[in-house]
Amino acid sequence: MSEPNELSRRGALMKLGILINGGIAALLAVPIVGYLLSPLKGRAGQGYDAWVPLGSLGQFPEGQTRLAKFHNPSVSPTDGQTAEIPCWVRHVEGQTFQVFAVNCAHLGCPVRWFAQSGLFMCPCHGGVYYADGSRASGPPPRGLFTYPYRIDGDQLVIHAGELPTLAADAGIASGGRKPCLG
Amino acid sequence: MPWLKSVGEWLDQRLQLGSGIREAAFHRVPRSSANWFYVFGSAAFTVFILQVVTGILLALLYVPSAAEAWNSLQALNHAVTLGWFVRAMHGWGSNFMVALVLIHMVQVFLFGAHKYPREFTWVLGVFLLLMTLGMAFTGQVLRFDQDAYWGLGIGASIMSRVPLIGGWIVNLMLGGPIIGGNTLSRFFALHVFVIPGMLMGLVGLHLLMVFKLGINEWPMPGRLVRRETYLKEYHELTKRDGVPFVPDAIWKDLIFAGCVLLAVALCAIILGPFGPSGQPDPTIIQTVPRPDFFFLWLYALLSLLPPELETPFLLIAPVIGIGVLLLLPFLSGEGEKSWRRRPIAVLTVLLAAVTLGTFTKLASYTPWSPKMNAWSGLPVPVQYLRNRSPLQRTGALVFQEKQCRNCHMLGGTGGERGPALDAVAVRLTQDQLIRQVLQGRGNMPAYGKNLSPAETTALVAFLSTLHPVGQQPARDASRAQAAALGASGDGSQP
Numbered sequence: 192m193s194e195p196n197e198l199s200r201r202g203a204l205m206k207l208g209i210l211i212n213g214g215i216a217a218l219l220a221v222p223i224v225g226y227l228l229s230p231l232k233g234r235a236g237q238g239y240d241a242w243v244p245l246g247s248l249g250q251f252p253e254g255q256t257r258l259a260k261f262h263n264p265s266v267s268p269t270d271g272q273t274a275e276i277p278c279w280v281r282h283v284e285g286q287t288f289q290v291f292a293v294n295c296a297h298l299g300c301p302v303r304w305f306a307q308s309g310l311f312m313c314p315c316h317g318g319v320y321y322a323d324g325s326r327a328s329g330p331p332p333r334g335l336f337t338y339p340y341r342i343d344g345d346q347l348v349i350h351a352g353e354l355p356t357l358a359a360d361a362g363i364a365s366g367g368r369k370p371c372l373g
Numbered sequence: 374m375p376w377l378k379s380v381g382e383w384l385d386q387r388l389q390l391g392s393g394i395r396e397a398a399f400h401r402v403p404r405s406s407a408n409w410f411y412v413f414g415s416a417a418f419t420v421f422i423l424q425v426v427t428g429i430l431l432a433l434l435y436v437p438s439a440a441e442a443w444n445s446l447q448a449l450n451h452a453v454t455l456g457w458f459v460r461a462m463h464g465w466g467s468n469f470m471v472a473l474v475l476i477h478m479v480q481v482f483l484f485g486a487h488k489y490p491r492e493f494t495w496v497l498g499v500f501l502l503l504m505t506l507g508m509a510f511t512g513q514v515l516r517f518d519q520d521a522y523w524g525l526g527i528g529a530s531i532m533s534r535v536p537l538i539g540g541w542i543v544n545l546m547l548g549g550p551i552i553g554g555n556t557l558s559r560f561f562a563l564h565v566f567v568i569p570g571m572l573m574g575l576v577g578l579h580l581l582m583v584f585k586l587g588i589n590e591w592p593m594p595g596r597l598v599r600r601e602t603y604l605k606e607y608h609e610l611t612k613r614d615g616v617p618f619v620p621d622a623i624w625k626d627l628i629f630a631g632c633v634l635l636a637v638a639l640c641a642i643i644l645g646p647f648g649p650s651g652q653p654d655p656t657i658i659q660t661v662p663r664p665d666f667f668f669l670w671l672y673a674l675l676s677l678l679p680p681e682l683e684t685p686f687l688l689i690a691p692v693i694g695i696g697v698l699l700l701l702p703f704l705s706g707e708g709e710k711s712w713r714r715r716p717i718a719v720l721t722v723l724l725a726a727v728t729l730g731t732f733t734k735l736a737s738y739t740p741w742s743p744k745m746n747a748w749s750g751l752p753v754p755v756q757y758l759r760n761r762s763p764l765q766r767t768g769a770l771v772f773q774e775k776q777c778r779n780c781h782m783l784g785g786t787g788g789e790r791g792p793a794l795d796a797v798a799v800r801l802t803q804d805q806l807i808r809q810v811l812q813g814r815g816n817m818p819a820y821g822k823n824l825s826p827a828e829t830t831a832l833v834a835f836l837s838t839l840h841p842v843g844q845q846p847a848r849d850a851s852r853a854q855a856a857a858l859g860a861s862g863d864g865s866q867p
Binding site: 228230231239240260263265266267268269270271272273274275276277293294297298299300302303305307308309310312313314315316317319321322327328329330331332352353354356357358359 | 439440523527533535542545548549550551554556557558652654658659660661683742748774775776777790813815819822
């Protein structure tokens with residue numbers, strides 16, 4: 192037998208074995224990590240967000256705020272009901288609209304519109320917004336999130352696809368585009 | 374039964390488990406530890422086994438698909454024989470497990486069991502607590518209903534507040550840019566594979582350490598833990614005044630665990646399964662999402678924190694809290710074990726309990742939330758309408774119609790977001806009422822754009838009548854003077 196600290200044949204082979212396994216593990220880690228991080232892919236700017244129709248302009252009378260739904264542009268086959276997303280459409284006048292996310296800017300609960308008092312109220316933590324989406328009271332750090340919109344013929348179309356949160360609003364990494372503008 | 378013995382010997386020769394089991398079963402524990410205070414850990418473990426068994430039973434029928442999960446829960450509740458019972462056991466088992474883990478932790482802390490040489494047993498316990506809470510949260514998501522959907526939204530909104538990488542964390546958590554099929558699938562993987570796998574491993578290690586290091590002895594005031602002498606003292610104690618774990622100590626564990634299982638079953642039978650509430654359809658916005666019991670304190674906290682403190686608190690407090698728990702045994706690894714000589718430890722536990730209890734209680738009636746249906750569902754109390762002028766009654770109508778009631782109580786009913794208005798006329802003069810209503814202040818929105826002058830006049834006329842009998846409404850002393858001046862012919866005064 193050799194000295195304990197001397198490189199023996201078997202010791203060297205074991206180290207070689209560990210090295211080979213380590214190398215293979217590192218190689219395998221690349222696709223595994225790539226798979227795990229795949230939800231971030233949309234963030235590199237390749238289309239989970241899109242222009243989606245909300246319906247004809249006639250559904251949104253001037254001066255009123257109404258609930259609309261749209262089909263979420265990024266879908267998986269198992270989404271079920273969660274693929275239908277609501278939003279509040281306020282027809283200010285003429286061609287001017289405001290399309291608000293229902294998600295409270297505080298922590299995302301669904302805000303409800305009260306036409307009589309002209310307020311959006313959140314059932315969770317007590318956030319309240321004025322008709323134009325600006326913060327009225329409660330814990331929200333800002334006004335309601337709004338979707339960019341355009342008018343296509345007689346269709347109201349909005350740019351959507353991302354859960355409106357404070358991070359989505361900051362426009363991080365979605366190629367500088369802001370699916371949910373402030 | 375000699376044949377049983379020979380079968381046992383035959384097996385043990387091949388499995389080689391007997392000596393280990395005997396060692397664990399008959400190892401000597403301090404007589405003082407064979408005590409009713411030492412049963413919570415084993416009870417938590419028992420409920421964990423129950424959760425594994427009932428969880429597997431549920432997985433036989435549950436469909437982890439956002440499109441099907443809610444329907445499969447309905448089928449479990451209503452169509453499958455005793456499906457409701459298995460769901461109820463799993464749901465109540467979850468509550469019991471969180472409770473038992475917390476009680477176990479408090480007992481361990483008050484009895485100084487986290488001190489030398491059991492520091493890592495405590496550290497593992499902290500991770501076990503976090504995983505138990507992780508199971509509770511992910512389990513709430515698997516009950517894929519309205520609360521689960523909006524609860525995910527709340528979780529994502531919290532994560533989105535992380536600076537710089539918040540957006541990425543949200544996408545990783547949801548499995549995409551928005552809550553959908555991928556979200557439920559990954560929470561299923563977490564709840565069924567990832568966290569339970571880690572839990573089993575850590576529970577095994579935790580138990581091994583309890584056996585190897587020995588159960589904590591009953592803490593005697595004045596008997597201090599010293600690194601140099603503790604192991605020797607403990608060894609002597611178990612020799613001098615020790616009893617075998619089986620049967621002298623374990624019978625109490627067994628009886629308590631049995632009672633806990635019985636309690637879970639009784640809760641399940643009498644109170645039934647949890648939900649599911651409404652369908653996970655985000656377009657149904659007539660919902661008031663609520664977290665499960667053990668997250669109610671967080672719900673209250675998120676409502677009561679001042680907005681500018683919220684993000685720092687959400688991101689920093691958990692790190693500090695977990696850090697303190699993890700470092701605790703290393704910062705106070707020696708010295709006094711008994712709670713009788715550790716007043717700060719006792720006060721800390723009491724403070725934590727009172728704080729969590731208060732927040733949980735508050736979250737049970739959410740005074741910070743507007744009552745969404747108060748304006749249409751709760752009439753103005755009759756005594757506030759009797760003998761009132763038409764203008765004042767019109768004001769009461771405005772009060773209801775403009776949803777004032779959603780945030781303000783009248784006669785003990787209505788929202789609690791703002792102050793009750795039964796005596797508002799005593800606090801505010803007419804001018805102050807008008808100002809408050811039109812411009813808002815503090816938490817109150819401004820109603821200037823949504824009230825016509827006539828409505829404002831009527832509303833304030835009504836509010837001015839709200840004062841207790843025999844107590845005069847507030848009045849502006851300068852008005853009388855102004856009126857007197859006006860009467861004396863000074864035309865420049867308005």
